[in-house]
Amino acid sequence: MERFDVKPPPSRSRSKTALYVTPQDRVTEFGSELYEDGGKLYCTFCNVVLNHVRKSAINDHLKSKTHTKRKGEFEEQSVRKKPRTLTASLQCNSAAQTEKPSVTQDFVKMFLEASIPLEKADHPAVRAFLSRHVKNGNSIPKSDQLRKAYLPDGYTNQLLKSEDH
Secondary structure: OHHHOOOOOOOOOOOOOOOOOOHHHHHHHHHHHEEEEOOEEEEOOOOOEEOOOOHHHHHHHHHOHHHHHHHHHHHHHHHHOOOOOHHHHHHOOOHHHHHHHHHHHHHHHHHHHOOOOHHHHHOHHHHHHHHHHOOOHHHOOOHHHHHHHHHHHHHHHHHHHHHHO
């Protein structure tokens, strides 16, 4: 009887999925647009999980409007943000860093010329004014630091000006 067992023909509704494809295989196939993490396939630009088994699902996503829009935004940002070397980052001084000593010197000079004690710079009202109306006003040091670091230069300049008059 075994000879007469008739097997049904293979059905035409067979799935067209690749059974032995891993997410890493799809990453090598599609390049930098996809990445694999934890056994799942992700789009680099959209950060969504994709079905790694069906290639058509990946192709459909890569052709979608949202993907092309996010890819364009990503490329636009990468053009604006060029990576810097460590030495270039360390050598770069912002405008606030270069202006801070002169602003602080002028602040001490103003206090000396107006005969205002440097302790008044620690008053909460003065601090609030500096933070609101002076760019990087919070970076002006407290009175003890002003006295140690900035007073000798400002004080000698003030003495020289008073001797000239």
